[in-house]
Amino acid sequence: MAETRPDESAAPDGGAVRLAAVLAALRDGVITADARGCIQSLNPAAERLTGWPAAEALGRPVAEVFRLVGRANRVSLPGPVAEVLASGAATAPTEHTLLNLRTGTELAIVCHAVPLAGPDGGAGALLVFRDRTGERDELERLRESERQLNTILDNVESYIFIKDTDYRYRYANRAVCRLFGADLADIVGRTDADFLDPDALARLHANDRRVIEDGERLVEEEELIGRATGEHCTALTVKLPLRHPDGRIYALCGVATDITWQKRREDQLRLAAGVFDHAQEGILITDADARIVDINPAFTAITGYGRDEALGRNPSFLKSDHHAPEFFADMWASVLETGAWRGEVCNRKKNGESFIEMLAISAVPARQGGRGYFVGVFTDITQFKAQQQRLERIAHYDALTQLPNRVLMADRLHVALAQTRRAGDLMAVCYLDLDEFKPVNDTYGHEAGDQILVEVASRLSLGLRAGDTVARLGGDEFVILLAGLHDLDECRRTLDRLLRTLAKPYGLAGGVGVELSASVGVAVYPLDDTDADTLLRHADQSMYVAKEAGRNRYHLYDPEHDRRARAQREAISRIEEGLLRGEFQLHYQPKVDMRRGRVVGAEALIRWQHPQRGLLPPSEFLPHIDGTELARPVGEWVIDTALAQMAAWRKGGLELPVSVNVSARHLQSPDFTDNLARALARQPGVPPSDLELEILETSALDDLLHVAGLIDGCHRLGVSFALDDFGTGYSSLSYLKRLSAKTLKIDQSFVRDMLHDSEDMAIVDAIVGMAEAFQRRVIAEGVEGVEHGVLLLHLGCDCAQGYAIARPMAAAEIPAWVANWRPDGAWLQAARQHCPKADLPILIAGFDHRHWIDLVAAWIGGAGVAANPPPLNSHACRFGRWYDGPGLARYGALAAFREIGPVHERIHALVRELATLKLAGQDDRAAGRVPELLDQRNSLLLLLERLAREIAARAD
Numbered sequence: 014m015a016e017t018r019p020d021e022s023a024a025p026d027g028g029a030v031r032l033a034a035v036l037a038a039l040r041d042g043v044i045t046a047d048a049r050g051c052i053q054s055l056n057p058a059a060e061r062l063t064g065w066p067a068a069e070a071l072g073r074p075v076a077e078v079f080r081l082v083g084r085a086n087r088v089s090l091p092g093p094v095a096e097v098l099a100s101g102a103a104t105a106p107t108e109h110t111l112l113n114l115r116t117g118t119e120l121a122i123v124c125h126a127v128p129l130a131g132p133d134g135g136a137g138a139l140l141v142f143r144d145r146t147g148e149r150d151e152l153e154r155l156r157e158s159e160r161q162l163n164t165i166l167d168n169v170e171s172y173i174f175i176k177d178t179d180y181r182y183r184y185a186n187r188a189v190c191r192l193f194g195a196d197l198a199d200i201v202g203r204t205d206a207d208f209l210d211p212d213a214l215a216r217l218h219a220n221d222r223r224v225i226e227d228g229e230r231l232v233e234e235e236e237l238i239g240r241a242t243g244e245h246c247t248a249l250t251v252k253l254p255l256r257h258p259d260g261r262i263y264a265l266c267g268v269a270t271d272i273t274w275q276k277r278r279e280d281q282l283r284l285a286a287g288v289f290d291h292a293q294e295g296i297l298i299t300d301a302d303a304r305i306v307d308i309n310p311a312f313t314a315i316t317g318y319g320r321d322e323a324l325g326r327n328p329s330f331l332k333s334d335h336h337a338p339e340f341f342a343d344m345w346a347s348v349l350e351t352g353a354w355r356g357e358v359c360n361r362k363k364n365g366e367s368f369i370e371m372l373a374i375s376a377v378p379a380r381q382g383g384r385g386y387f388v389g390v391f392t393d394i395t396q397f398k399a400q401q402q403r404l405e406r407i408a409h410y411d412a413l414t415q416l417p418n419r420v421l422m423a424d425r426l427h428v429a430l431a432q433t434r435r436a437g438d439l440m441a442v443c444y445l446d447l448d449e450f451k452p453v454n455d456t457y458g459h460e461a462g463d464q465i466l467v468e469v470a471s472r473l474s475l476g477l478r479a480g481d482t483v484a485r486l487g488g489d490e491f492v493i494l495l496a497g498l499h500d501l502d503e504c505r506r507t508l509d510r511l512l513r514t515l516a517k518p519y520g521l522a523g524g525v526g527v528e529l530s531a532s533v534g535v536a537v538y539p540l541d542d543t544d545a546d547t548l549l550r551h552a553d554q555s556m557y558v559a560k561e562a563g564r565n566r567y568h569l570y571d572p573e574h575d576r577r578a579r580a581q582r583e584a585i586s587r588i589e590e591g592l593l594r595g596e597f598q599l600h601y602q603p604k605v606d607m608r609r610g611r612v613v614g615a616e617a618l619i620r621w622q623h624p625q626r627g628l629l630p631p632s633e634f635l636p637h638i639d640g641t642e643l644a645r646p647v648g649e650w651v652i653d654t655a656l657a658q659m660a661a662w663r664k665g666g667l668e669l670p671v672s673v674n675v676s677a678r679h680l681q682s683p684d685f686t687d688n689l690a691r692a693l694a695r696q697p698g699v700p701p702s703d704l705e706l707e708i709l710e711t712s713a714l715d716d717l718l719h720v721a722g723l724i725d726g727c728h729r730l731g732v733s734f735a736l737d738d739f740g741t742g743y744s745s746l747s748y749l750k751r752l753s754a755k756t757l758k759i760d761q762s763f764v765r766d767m768l769h770d771s772e773d774m775a776i777v778d779a780i781v782g783m784a785e786a787f788q789r790r791v792i793a794e795g796v797e798g799v800e801h802g803v804l805l806l807h808l809g810c811d812c813a814q815g816y817a818i819a820r821p822m823a824a825a826e827i828p829a830w831v832a833n834w835r836p837d838g839a840w841l842q843a844a845r846q847h848c849p850k851a852d853l854p855i856l857i858a859g860f861d862h863r864h865w866i867d868l869v870a871a872w873i874g875g876a877g878v879a880a881n882p883p884p885l886n887s888h889a890c891r892f893g894r895w896y897d898g899p900g901l902a903r904y905g906a907l908a909a910f911r912e913i914g915p916v917h918e919r920i921h922a923l924v925r926e927l928a929t930l931k932l933a934g935q936d937d938r939a940a941g942r943v944p945e946l947l948d949q950r951n952s953l954l955l956l957l958e959r960l961a962r963e964i965a966a967r968a969d
């Protein structure tokens with residue numbers, strides 16, 4: 014702005030007028046102030062800008078009219094006039110905000126002041142200011158617009174950049190910065206070589222040159238790969254030259270859009286289209302209304318229908334009559350409900366041929382606004398199905414008879430079993446095997462055999478109900494499943510009918526007729542309540558029973574019999590295991606000569622030290638192996654062990670003969686004698702004569718002659734035999750005669766009861782007599798009381814074995830027992846005394862009385878009255894019955910006999926007294942009188958002895 018110098022005007026009037034005109038014309042406000050800072054003049058622009066008319070403003074301080082506030086902080090400022098007046102120097106133009114007091118309007122101004130000499134010669138100041146509000150707003154608008162542009166540029170996905178003619182970046186938006194991994198400041202001034210992968214550089218540069226040098230506008234696809242970030246994209250780049258107004262190119266502007274995703278999508282679509290076109294599977298696409306909208310070439314290849322024939326139609330035009338309408342209804346229900354369906358469909362081709370396809374339908378959900386569609390993919394599996402059916406036939410049917418084979422039969426059996434369980438009726442599994450089929454084959458040839466098998470299959474099939482199954486397992490074996498039976502009779506009737514049918518002649522070529530029969534094993538569920546496999550096995554087992562029973566019959570499986578047989582097998586195998594594990598041991602029961610007071614031997618008795626059940630007697634396990642193969646190894650173990658024990662005792666100075674029990678099975682094993690010889694040889698210190706073999710007289714020695722020979726063979730080795738349990742068999746006499754056993758062992762049942770059973774005594778007496786007659790030794794088993802021994806001695810049997818002598822004991826206890834054993838006094842006395850057999854009843858009457866007294870004493874001494882008392886009537890006790898009966902008849906004439914009666918009566922009277930006391934609860938008083946009772950007993954026994962002596966004396 015030009016300085017106003019009114020005081021320097023050469024022509025006051027003209028100059029003043031011109032000056033006023035100039036001032037009036039100026040757009041800048043001009044204010045002059047005197048040295049005090051009061052306004053001297055202001056031009057119209059100043060009036061307008063400050064809002065102060067000159068008339069009001071003149072004379073006022075400048076600061077009142079021209080009020081300045083800071084642009085940023087809005088604090089009032091002193092203004093340039095004050096500065097000039099204070100400093101005397103001009104101020105530089107400064108931008109401010111001028112507040113116009115009058116209007117409240119805020120203006121942006123630029124102002125400066127210069128010193129000014131007033132007309133009075135005093136100092137003053139000239140203030141010049143211009144309204145810049147319009148310019149400032151424009152600038153603000155420009156800045157705002159730039160900010161917006163940057164925001165847009167930085168937030169678009171596209172890469173936007175400007176390069177100068179040296180191909181250096183002048184601008185890059187944030188997308189570019191991201192791709193380059195650099196800030197804008199680091200990009201500006203650099204070239205692509207600094208940021209992009211070298212591979213793409215040459216092509217990019219060529220494009221840039223076409224724009225910069227040739228002025229072309231390019232639209233190109235470019236690969237952009239950030240060197241630092243590795244970020245990669247395919248971009249569609251638009252590059253255009255930027256020109257000066259004169260047309261010169263000064264820069265290149267590029268906008269690159271990332272089309273990577275679109276490219277991929279395009280690739281995918283291309284791929285999908287390729288798959289669609291080249292797939293082997295037929296593909297059809299329908300709209301939501303099931304109208305075909307597309308098919309692929311394979312569809313045409315499979316069905317024969319071209320696009321024109323298929324498009325717009327419902328796929329049901331392919332359907333055959335194979336499926337019911339419900340099939341398709343279900344199919345679509347599944348597609349709509351689950352979005353998919355998969356299965357086999359039989360359709361019809363254009364040429365009318367039906368084919369089977371494996372079809373998968375998928376519902377493709379609707380996009381926004383759309384209705385979705387369905388895709389069906391199918392493969393022609395007709396060939397495969399045919400092959401599968403062929404294989405299935407081979408796998409499940411017998412090629413010769415066309416009957417179900419074992420596999421299909423097993424399947425049917427499982428199903429039938431489940432049905433039977435549900436229905437609660439019976440099912441029979443019948444295992445049928447032709448009888449003597451091999452000879453038919455051998456005689457008439459394999460082909461004839463085949464013909465018969467086919468005929469058998471046919472007869473069986475025709476003879477059954479629809480629900481039954483007949484299957485051929487192979488060879489001449491068939492299985493028949495009879496389901497829904499109400500009772501066993503129904504099963505029997507069917508089997509009888511089948512057997513009759515099969516027994517009819519089979520006609521062969523040349524008029525030959527062959528007759529055949531069959532054997533059938535039958536397991537009936539649920540009588541045999543087991544699983545399918547086991548039923549079949551049981552039927553098979555029963556078929557063998559039918560064969561063994563004579564063929565041409567059926568045999569029903571018996572579960573209980575099988576259970577017992579199984580238990581038996583398990584027991585045998587456990588015993589075998591026990592033998593291997595050394596769980597068996599021998600105990601020894603001494604045998605004595607009661608007359609001479611000598612121990613004459615011991616019987617070895619097997620025991621099983623069972624790990625769980627403890628020590629088991631032979632009755633617990635030997636019956637299981639009786640007659641089995643295992644009898645031999647167990648028997649051999651017994652002989653070996655007994656011989657080893659005898660050798661051990663001998664070493665300790667005890668020479669004790671031992672007898673062992675030998676089972677019939679063991680004895681009759683072919684190499685028995687040889688094995689025995691080897692066992693003896695293993696113990697050379699033991700004389701064979703010390704070993705005695707006890708064989709059961711009852712053990713059904715089938716072949717007496719053979720056994721007799723065996724016994725003789727063993728005798729030659731020096732080993733003797735005893736017939737055990739003698740008297741219990743049917744042909745004891747015959748055995749005695751035929752077998753050269755040295756010893757007879759009287760069975761303990763006779764010995765035990767002979768005191769009370771005169772018949773048993775008679776048997777014992779007879780056996781002793783026989784032994785004497787045949788010159789055999791005799792020994793009694795089961796001697797449980799001293800009286801048994803006494804009676805045996807009187808009967809002439811000196812040797813005995815039994816609990817009254819010793820129980821079986823461990824081998825280690827035997828030497829001490831032998832050393833300490835003494836015979837009972839009664840035996841020694843009986844040995845000295847001769848008692849005619851006819852008078853032995855006196856002896857027995859004595860035993861009876863003694864026994865009765867023992868019972869009475871025990872009853873009286875026992876607590877309470879729980880047990881019944883022995884017979885109290887003197888004629889009811891065994892002694893009384895003898896006395897009144899046989900005794901009176903034989904000895905009634907003897908005084909010694911008659912004396913006995915009153916004593917016997919007194920004893921009974923006393924016992925009745927004691928019983929009364931006991932029953933009255935006076936147990937102690939009753940017990941206190943027992944010695945009195947024993948005294949009276951002794952008196953009676955003395956009288957009996959006297960009677961015996963008297964009789965003996967008379968006999969002498």
Ligand SMILES: Nc1nc2c(ncn2[C@@H]2O[C@H](COP(=O)(O)OP(=O)(O)OP(=O)(O)O)[C@@H](O)[C@H]2O)c(=O)[nH]1
Nearest residue numbers: 446447448449450451452454459462463487488489
């Ligand atoms: N023809 C013919 N024979 C067969 C076939 N399969 C097996 N065999 C014969 O059938 C016979 C079966 O005989 P077996 O059941 O063992 O004996 P079997 O003579 O019937 O005597 P048992 O069954 O004891 O009454 C054998 O000779 C086999 O060679 C076949 O497919 N065709």
